[in-house]
Amino acid sequence: MVVGEELIPPGVGRAAAASARPCSTLLSQGGAACVPAPSSAVPPSVPIGRDRPAAPGDMAGDHRLLLENARQVVLVCTRGERFLAGDAVRSLAVLEGASLVVGTDGFIKAVGPADTIQKQFSEETFEERIDCSEKCILPGLVDAHTHPVWAGDRVHEFAMKLAGATYMDIHQAGGGINFTVERTRQASEEELFSSFQQRLQCMKRAGTTLVECKSGYGLNLETELKMLRVIERARRELDVGISATYCGAHSVPKGKTATEAADDIINNHLPKLKELGRNGQIHVDNIDVFCEKGVFDLDSTRRILQAGKDTGLQINFHGDELHPMKAAELGAELGARAISHLEEVSDEGIAAMATARCSAVLLPTTAYMLRLKQPRARKMLDEGVIVALGSDFNPNAYCFSMPMVMHLACVNMRMSMPEALAAATINAAYALGKSHTHGSLEVGKQGDLIIINSSRWEHLIYQFGGHHELIEYVIAKGKVIYKK
Numbered sequence: 147m148v149v150g151e152e153l154i155p156p157g158v159g160r161a162a163a164a165s166a167r168p169c170s171t172l173l174s175q176g177g178a179a180c181v182p183a184p185s186s187a188v189p190p191s192v193p194i195g196r197d198r199p200a201a202p203g204d205m206a207g208d209h210r211l212l213l214e215n216a217r218q219v220v221l222v223c224t225r226g227e228r229f230l231a232g233d234a235v236r237s238l239a240v241l242e243g244a245s246l247v248v249g250t251d252g253f254i255k256a257v258g259p260a261d262t263i264q265k266q267f268s269e270e271t272f273e274e275r276i277d278c279s280e281k282c283i284l285p286g287l288v289d290a291h292t293h294p295v296w297a298g299d300r301v302h303e304f305a306m307k308l309a310g311a312t313y314m315d316i317h318q319a320g321g322g323i324n325f326t327v328e329r330t331r332q333a334s335e336e337e338l339f340s341s342f343q344q345r346l347q348c349m350k351r352a353g354t355t356l357v358e359c360k361s362g363y364g365l366n367l368e369t370e371l372k373m374l375r376v377i378e379r380a381r382r383e384l385d386v387g388i389s390a391t392y393c394g395a396h397s398v399p400k401g402k403t404a405t406e407a408a409d410d411i412i413n414n415h416l417p418k419l420k421e422l423g424r425n426g427q428i429h430v431d432n433i434d435v436f437c438e439k440g441v442f443d444l445d446s447t448r449r450i451l452q453a454g455k456d457t458g459l460q461i462n463f464h465g466d467e468l469h470p471m472k473a474a475e476l477g478a479e480l481g482a483r484a485i486s487h488l489e490e491v492s493d494e495g496i497a498a499m500a501t502a503r504c505s506a507v508l509l510p511t512t513a514y515m516l517r518l519k520q521p522r523a524r525k526m527l528d529e530g531v532i533v534a535l536g537s538d539f540n541p542n543a544y545c546f547s548m549p550m551v552m553h554l555a556c557v558n559m560r561m562s563m564p565e566a567l568a569a570a571t572i573n574a575a576y577a578l579g580k581s582h583t584h585g586s587l588e589v590g591k592q593g594d595l596i597i598i599n600s601s602r603w604e605h606l607i608y609q610f611g612g613h614h615e616l617i618e619y620v621i622a623k624g625k626v627i628y629k630k
Contacts, residue, residue, distance in 0.1 A: 208250060208270065208271045208272070208273075209247055209248065209249050209250060209255060209267070209270060209271070209272050209273070210248045210249060210250050210252065210272065210273050210274070210593070210623075210624035210625065211247070211248040211272060211273065211274050211275075211276070211593065211621070211624040211625075212245065212246075212247055212263075212267065212272040212274070212275045212276070213245060213246045213247075213275075213276050213278050213283055213595075213597070214245045214260060214263075214264075214275060214276070214277055214278060214279075215243070215245060215260045215277060215278055215279045216243075216244050216245065216246070216260075216278035216279075216281055216282060216283045216597075217242065217243070217278070217279070217280050217281060217282055217601045217602075218240050218241070218242055218244075218282040218283070218601070218602065218603050219240070219241040219244040219245075219246060219257060219282075219283045219587060220238060220239075220240050220282065220283065220284045220285065220567070220587070220603045221238070221239040221240065221241060221257065221586060221587045221588065222238050222239060222285055222567070222568060222571050222572050222585065222586040222587065223239060223572055223585075223586040223588060224239045224588065226588065227572065227586075228572075228576055228581045228582065229503075229505070229532045229572060229573050229576040229581060230532075230568045230572055230573060231500075231527075231530050231531065231532045231533075231573075232527075232530045235527065235533075235564065235565050235568045235573075236562065236564060236565065237564055238564045238567060238568060240603070241257070241258070241259070243259060243260050244257060244258060244259055244260055244263075244283075245257070245258070245259075245260045245263035245264065245278075246263075246283060246587065246595075247263065247267060247272075248593035248621075248623075248624030249593075249624070250273075250624075252592060252593050252622075252623030252624045252625070253590060253591065253592055253593060253623075253624075254587060254588065254589050254590065254591050254592075254593050255589065256589065257587055257588075257589065274626065276597065276619065278597055280599075280601050281597050281598060281599055281600065281601075281618065282597070282598050282600055282601070282602065282603040282605075282606075283587070283595055283596070283597055284353075284567070284571075284587075284595060284596050284598065284603055284606065285571045285572075285584075285585055285586055285587050285594065285595055285596075286353065286354070286355025286356065286571075286584070286594035286595050286596055286620065286621070286622065287352075287353045287354045287355065287356075287548040287549075287570050287571065287574075287596070288354070288355070288356045288357070288534075288548075288570060288571055288574035288575045288578070288580075288584060288585055289349060289354045289356070289357040289358065289536055289537050289539070289548055289551075289570075289574065290358050290484065290486075290505075290507045290534045290535065290536040290574035290577045290578060291358055291360075291486050291507050291509060291536025291537070291538050292349075292357055292358055292359055292360065292536065292537055292538065292539040292540070293360050293362060293363070293393075293538070293539065293540035293541075294342055294345045294346070294349075294357070294359050294360075294539055294540075295330075295338055295341075295342045295359065295360075295361065295363070295373045295376050295377060296326050296329070296330050296338075296341075296363045296540070296541060297326070297329040297330045297332065297333035297337060297338060297341065298325065298326055298328075298329030298330070298333075298541070299541055299544075300321070300322075300325060300326065300541040300542060303316050303321055303322070303325070303541075303542070304515075306321075307515075307516065307517075312516075313468065313516050313542070314440065314468065317397075317440075318440070322542065323362075323363065323396055323397040324397065324400070325541075326363045326541050327363050327364065327365055327369075327397070327399075330363040330364060330369060330373070331364065331366075331369045335372050335375060335376060338372070338373065338376045339376045339379055339380070342376055342377075342380060343380065343384065345539070345546065346380060346384055346386050348546040349386065349537075349539070349546045349547075349548075350385075350386050350620055350627060350628050351614065351617070351620070351628055352546050352547040352548060352549060352550075352613050352614075352617070353548060353549060353596045353606070353613060353617050353620055354386065354546075354548055355386060355387060355584075355594040355595075355596075355620065355621075355622050355627075356386070356387035356388075356389070356574075356575065356578070356580065356584050356594065357386060357387070357388060357389070358388075358389045358391055358432070358462070358536065358577075358578055359377045359380075359388050359389070359390055359391065360391040360392075360393040360396075360434055361373035361374050361377070361391070361392055361393050361394065361396075362393030362394065362395075362396030362397075362434070363396070364394070365394065365396065365397060365399040365407075366399065367394075367410075367414055367415050367418060370392065370394045370415060371418070371422075371428070374390065374392065374419075374428050374430060375427075375428060377390045378390065378427070378428045378429060381429065385622050385623075385625070385627045386622065386627070387580075387584065387592075387594070387622065389431045389432065389578040389579075389580065390428075390429060390430045390431050390432070391430070391431065391432040391433070391434050391462060392415070392416075392419060392430050392432070392433050392434065392454070392459065393433075393434040393435075393436075394411050394415050395407065395408070395411055395434070395435040395436060395442055395446075395447075395450050396434070396436050397436060397441060398441060398442070404441070404442050404443060404446045405446060407442075407446075408442070408446040408449050408450050411450055411453070412449060412450060412453045416453055416454060416457050419457065420457045420458075423458075430459060431459065431460055431578070431579065432459055432460045432461070432462040432483070432578070433450070433451060433454030433455070433459040433460070433461060433462070433463070434462055434463045434464060435447045435450050435451055435463045435464065436463075436464045437463060437464060437465045437466075437471050437473045437476070438464065438467060438468055438469065438471065439468065439469040439471065443471075444471060444472060444473070444476060447463070447465075447473070447476065448476060448480070451463060451476075451477075451480055451482070452480060455480065455481070460482075460483040460484075460578075460579050461477065461480055461481065461482035461483055461484075462482065462483050462484040462485075462486070462507075462577065462578075463477065463482065463484075463485060463486070464485075464486050464487055465477060465485045465486070465487060465488060465491075466485075466487060466488050466489065466490045466491040466492075466495065467486075467487035467488070467489055467490065467512075467518075468489070468490065468518075469490055470490040470491070470492055471490070472492065472495065473485060473488075473491075473495070474488060474491045474492065474494075474495025474496065474498060474499050474504075475492070475494060475495050475498050477499065477502075477504050478495070478498035478499050478501065478502035478504050479498075479502075481502065481504075482502075482504045483504065483505065483576075483577060483578075483579055484504065484505040484506070484507050484534065484577035484578075485499065485504060485505075485506060485507065486506075486507040486508075486509060486536065486538075487507075487508075487509060487512065487521070488506050488508065488521050488522075488526075489513060489518050489519055489520070489521050491506075491521070491522070493525075496522070496525060496526055496529050496531060497529060499526075499531050500526075500529045500530040500531045503532060504531075504532075505531070505532040505533070505534050505573060505576055505577040506521070506526050506531050506532065506533050506534065507534045507535070507536050507574070507577050508521045508523055508526075508533060508534070508535055508536075508555065508559065508569070509521075509535075509536050509537070509538040509543070509551075510535070510551055510554035510555045510558055510559055511537055511538050511543045511545045511550075511551060511554060512538045512542075512543045513558070514554055514558060515542070515543050516542075516543075520558050520559050521559060523555065523559035523560065523561050524559070524560050524561075527561070527565060532573050532576060532577075533561075533565070533569050533573060534569050534570075534573040534574040534576065534577040535548070535551050535552065535555055535566065535569040535570045535573075535574060536551070536574065537551050547611075547613060548570050549606050549607060549609075549612075549613040549616075550610065550611060550613070551570065552566040552567065552569075552570050552606070552607045553566075553607050553608075553610045555569065556607060563604050563607050563608075566607060567603075567606075567607070571585045571586060572585035572586050573585070592622075592623055593621065593622075593623055593624035594621065594622050594623065595621050596617055596619065596620050596621070597617075597618050597619040597621070598616045598617055598618065599615075599616055599617075599618050600616060614630075615630075617630065618630045
């Protein structure tokens with residue numbers, strides 16, 4: 147379902163459209179006040195975010211967090227857009243000399259010029275204040291594709307790849323996913339949770355506040371459920387947001403054909419997930435299939451994805467990675483929310499995804515580490531596809547850092563820095579069905595953000611590998627969850 151459209155007229159850039167207004171708008175739940183704008187600001191035109199009923203504490207004069215005097219606040223969006231595509235993604239909304247307020251409910255209450263925020267909230271109290279002078283505030287980063295629950299690393303396979311072995315060479319020899327499946331089946335639930343928690347901590351320190359997390363290293367119902375219980379526990383106990391994905395069709399289990407594996411998933415796995423969801427034991431958002439030659443063909447993929455959709459899961463799957471499979475065309479036909487990889491996508495598939503508003507989750511780390519050809523990001527962007535980014539963190543592509551993913555996307559896939567940041571915020575949130583609450587700094591959205599020690603936001607991408615020094619705070623729901 148399409149849940150939002152860009153509101154700037156075609157052919158008018160966001161910066162041009164915004165700067166046509168001679169004021170910078172204070173954005174708050176109570177309304178908008180127009181004040182003189184700094185010449186370099188990109189002023190939003192209307193209050194942003196959806197109206198929400200006042201939460202307890204909203205009117206009591208107390209708030210959770212005040213971020214004061216930032217050199218730049220990167221809003222990304224200003225009009226409640228659910229994604230950015232086409233001309234809209236070429237420049238982002240940025241306020242200069244701004245402050246931001248998060249309420250006790252964890253949602254953004256106001257963002258605007260620092261002096262105006264100071265006047266409006268001068269009599270109010272805050273649980274915490276942070277001086278952001280000469281620093282930049284950005285939305286928390288969204289990682290739209292990860293495989294973070296597993297046991298046993300594959301560093302030995304990295305050496306094999308460096309010596310010339312391909313991904314499918316290793317897979318067909320019993321390595322790859324099969325190696326990790328064996329180790330994950332043997333691991334206890336507590337062992338899996340402990341390592342998963344450590345990985346989420348690493349992602350958090352790199353600025354990620356919302357992450358998609360897949361199962362898929364079980365391939366039998368018992369182990370898939372074990373992985374999903376681990377993900378559910380993290381969703382309830384930890385402070386990073388999680389979108390959970392069932393990926394029982396990550397590989398064909400030993401001793402089964404793809405058709406037999408699909409039958410097992412449709413007749414046994416999905417009904418059990420539906421039952422556990424009804425009982426409130428496990429919450430799953432998405433369904434994934436590895437649609438690939440030698441794994442799940444197009445027919446088996448269609449059957450599994452349609453069955454998942456029928457149980458209420460969003461379609462978000464691997465497609466057109468190593469061979470052209472017409473997965474993009476299939477995803478567009480089925481109403482997929484997102485398709486990942488797409489190194490081998492066809493022109494027709496790109497056009498179909500653009501029309502269907504199906505997002506492309508591109509994974510520059512995978513193409514880099516496997517020495518694959520890069521996904522055609524420029525073609526997708528020019529055709530109006532909603533482009534998102536993910537780290538593809540897994541034993542085969544070991545990367546926690548969305549800033550490094552954005553850098554690789556710019557250098558290797560020829561994306562601009564605004565395009566990369568949009569892909570790692572609002573568009574990644576869209577790929578997970580969460581862009582109504584995440585992915586931009588707008589009133590009414592969740593107060594997930596990062597503060598970097600730089601006077602320009604682009605340094606987060608420009609400084610390859612420098613994010614550990616740049617990121618000073620990571621904040622979720624208005625609470626500091628990491629401080630350098």
